[in-house]
Each structure stands twice: as structure tokens, then as C-alpha cells.
Amino acid sequence: MSDRLVIILLILAAIGLPTRVAANEVAIAPAIEPTGLPPLGAVWREANPYRGNPLAIEIGHTAFNQACARCHGADASTHAAPAPDLRNLNRYCRRIAAPELNAACMRDNDAYFAKTVRQGKVIVGVTHMPPWEGVLKQELAWAILSFIESRVGGK
Numbered sequence: 001m002s003d004r005l006v007i008i009l010l011i012l013a014a015i016g017l018p019t020r021v022a023a024n025e026v027a028i029a030p031a032i033e034p035t036g037l038p039p040l041g042a043v044w045r046e047a048n049p050y051r052g053n054p055l056a057i058e059i060g061h062t063a064f065n066q067a068c069a070r071c072h073g074a075d076a077s078t079h080a081a082p083a084p085d086l087r088n089l090n091r092y093c094r095r096i097a098a099p100e101l102n103a104a105c106m107r108d109n110d111a112y113f114a115k116t117v118r119q120g121k122v123i124v125g126v127t128h129m130p131p132w133e134g135v136l137k138q139e140l141a142w143a144i145l146s147f148i149e150s151r152v153g154g155k
Helices: 003-014 054-067 099-119 138-150
Strands: 121-123 126-129
Touching: 054 138, 099 138
Parallel strands: none
Antiparallel strands: 121 126
């Protein structure tokens, strides 16, 4: 290993950037069914149809802890996890008071969430999140988002 590469790795470690990447992370379906939620079919919705639904939040909580917590923290409640704090997903939308603009912002957030869940997240050739399409049912993905949104400001 060259001296220059060693120095770069030491600098990255010193500033807190993780040197271990989630390249080995594999999407594993949670062992919960979306029983009781309206079925959504094969075509992905553009917006979360379960937003605020108490049953979706409950199902999403279980699905999140089974599928997402190992990277995003148990109960979506930690800043110490290696992946982003998902409670911040719609923080900009929450600041918008105008109902029409807020709704448009939430639709954009929903599209971003669905794309990220389905396709995963690869940055500069490094897999930071595996793709969940074909592994995670659409109903569970939206239930997870409903759960995450219920955790905003939570302890």
C-alpha cells in the first residue's frame, strides 16, 4: 500500500468517515405481512397511501425493526447508526405552512423514498443501501415510511 493511500485512509478515519461500507449489506424481507392494510397492487403509488394510518404505523414499526434497524437504528431513534437518521426525511416539508406547497413537497419526498427503497443507494460505486425492489412489498415500504414519519420529534 502506498504511503499516500495510508495517509488518505488515516485522514478519513480521523474525520469520522466510515471506512467500512455497506457493500455486503443484503436486502432481507421482513417476516411480517401487511394484513389489514388495503392492497396496493404491482404498480407503485406516487404518494404514501397510508400516511397517518395507525395500523400502517404499527406494521411499519415491526417491518422497520426487522429490515432497516441494523443500519438506521432501532425504532428509528438513534443518531449513532451508520446510515442517515430517517426522521429527517421530510424536515423541509414540515416547515412549509401553505397546504398546496406542503402537499407537493411531501409527494416529492414520497417519490425520493420510493426510488431509494426500490433501487437502493450507490454513491461513487459503493453500495450504501441495497435495492429492495422484489424483496419488500410496496405495502410494507409505505407502512415503514408511515412509521418513520410518526417518529419525528420522538424520543
